[in-house]
Amino acid sequence: MPRAQLGVVPEKLEIGDGKVFAKESKEQSIALMEIVRTAYGAIHLLPENMEPGLEVTGYFINPNIDYTPDDKGRMNTFSSYPYAAVIAVVDVDVETGMITIVRYCTVHDCGNMINPQIVDTQQQGSIMQGIGAALYEELRYGEDGQLLSSTFMDYRLPSVEEVPELELEHIITPNPFTPLGAKGAGETGMLGPPPALCNAVEDALSPLGVKIRETPLTPDRILDLIEKAQAKSAHG
Amino acid sequence: MAKAISLTVNGKAYSGEAEPRTLLVHFLRDALRLTGTHVGCVVGRCGACTVLWNGIAVKSCMIFAVQAEGDEIVTVEGLAQDQRLHPLQEAFWKNDAVECGYCTPGMLMSAYGLLSKGSKPTDEQIKKAISGNLCRCTGYGNIVAAIKEAAANFT
Numbered sequence: 001m002p003r004a005q006l007g008v009v010p011e012k013l014e015i016g017d018g019k020v021f022a023k024e025s026k027e028q029s030i031a032l033m034e035i036v037r038t039a040y041g042a043i044h045l046l047p048e049n050m051e052p053g054l055e056v057t058g059y060f061i062n063p064n065i066d067y068t069p070d071d072k073g074r075m076n077t078f079s080s081y082p083y084a085a086v087i088a089v090v091d092v093d094v095e096t097g098m099i100t101i102v103r104y105c106t107v108h109d110c111g112n113m114i115n116p117q118i119v120d121t122q123q124q125g126s127i128m129q130g131i132g133a134a135l136y137e138e139l140r141y142g143e144d145g146q147l148l149s150s151t152f153m154d155y156r157l158p159s160v161e162e163v164p165e166l167e168l169e170h171i172i173t174p175n176p177f178t179p180l181g182a183k184g185a186g187e188t189g190m191l192g193p194p195p196a197l198c199n200a201v202e203d204a205l206s207p208l209g210v211k212i213r214e215t216p217l218t219p220d221r222i223l224d225l226i227e228k229a230q231a232k233s234a235h236g
Numbered sequence: 237m238a239k240a241i242s243l244t245v246n247g248k249a250y251s252g253e254a255e256p257r258t259l260l261v262h263f264l265r266d267a268l269r270l271t272g273t274h275v276g277c278v279v280g281r282c283g284a285c286t287v288l289w290n291g292i293a294v295k296s297c298m299i300f301a302v303q304a305e306g307d308e309i310v311t312v313e314g315l316a317q318d319q320r321l322h323p324l325q326e327a328f329w330k331n332d333a334v335e336c337g338y339c340t341p342g343m344l345m346s347a348y349g350l351l352s353k354g355s356k357p358t359d360e361q362i363k364k365a366i367s368g369n370l371c372r373c374t375g376y377g378n379i380v381a382a383i384k385e386a387a388a389n390f391t
Contacts, residue, residue, distance in 0.1 A: 117332050118332065120332075121332045121335065121374055121375070121377075121378055123375075124374060124375030124376075124377045124378070125335065125371075125372070125373045125374045125375040126375075127375060128375040128376070129372065151277060151279045151281065152277050152279065152281035152282050152370060153279055153281050157282075157370050157372060159367050159368075159369075159370060159376075160363045160366050160367055160369075160371075160376040160379070160380065161363060161367050163375060163376050163377065166375075166377070
């Protein structure tokens with residue numbers, strides 16, 4: 001539009017101070033408000049064949065994403081892979097089946113952290129989702145396929161009382177494939193608790209010969225596993 | 237059969253009509269257009285509907301509107317005064333205690349109910365006060381920190 005009204009090519013135009021002006025002669029200008037009004041209101045004043053409205057769609061094509069499968073059928077569908085190392089320490093009460101998380105430590109790499117406070121909050125939330133999956137949450141069905149855990153009364157989302165003390169550390173390996181060097185930050189947290197807690201509980205119960213193969217690790221399940229393992233060892 | 241009811245909400249007198257089966261949360265949201273109070277589960281577990289009823293934090297999905305006839309209700313809209321955030325809201329903001337915001341009104345009201353009792357709560361007391369409020373996003377750590385910080389400035 002400015003090209004049509006000012007007779008100047010876009011490359012020689014600049015935006016600033018609420019105007020679009022010619023770089024080489026600043027008095028050649030149109031107010032941005034004027035452009036907006038024309039684009040949305042006085043569309044009869046638009047140059048022929050120009051669409052009303054001011055809209056731009058931009059694309060960023062990540063250089064290392066490729067959906068073409070290689071000869072083994074593999075593709076790289078993400079620019080980078082955030083990751084974490086997790087260690088959990090647990091106490092298992094063999095009489096009640098209750099599990100207490102004594103320590104939960106994680107070192108996490110999500111590339112450059114644009115807002116470290118948000119990354120920490122994301123980690124806390126995402127780890128609690130993983131702890132919920134590992135210890136508390138279950139969709140239980142009856143014999144006839146009826147969903148039995150259909151409200152939060154039975155589907156146990158962790159409350160504040162289930163939050164253990166978290167030790168969170170970060171390392172930063174910037175992503176070389178994006179302008180900001182960041183990777184995803186919200187999902188890694190939740191991947192940690194199921195394997196970390198299952199391994200820790202299996203380690204705790206290894207003297208009893210218990211193997212963990214299913215989550216959530218509810219008290220009744222733990223007691224069942226202990227009972228079965230003891231019955232098995234009793235029968236040689 | 238609708239009944240006429242009158243109650244005070246955030247210091248203002250309101251009258252309206254409610255069927256005996258209308259939940260307080262729906263009356264606040266639909267009749268009074270105070271949509272800050274959220275409906276999360278309707279079975280009294282998630283706490284997103286928490287309001288103060290005569291000074292006590294309660295789940296408004298577990299109360300019929302007609303039960304609140306003549307009573308005082310405080311909703312999350314009643315926290316900020318004179319266009320300024322309440323210290324609790326400031327603390328939530330500063331401690332990054334809000335993500336999607338769905339549990340937030342309930343958390344604020346449970347905290348407000350606790351802090352209105354006067355004394356500085358321990359961490360255990362804070363956790364107990366919000367144990368009925370579920371949050372899926374934040375992992376609760378920042379919420380507890382925010383309430384602790386607000387307790388220092390609470391009036």
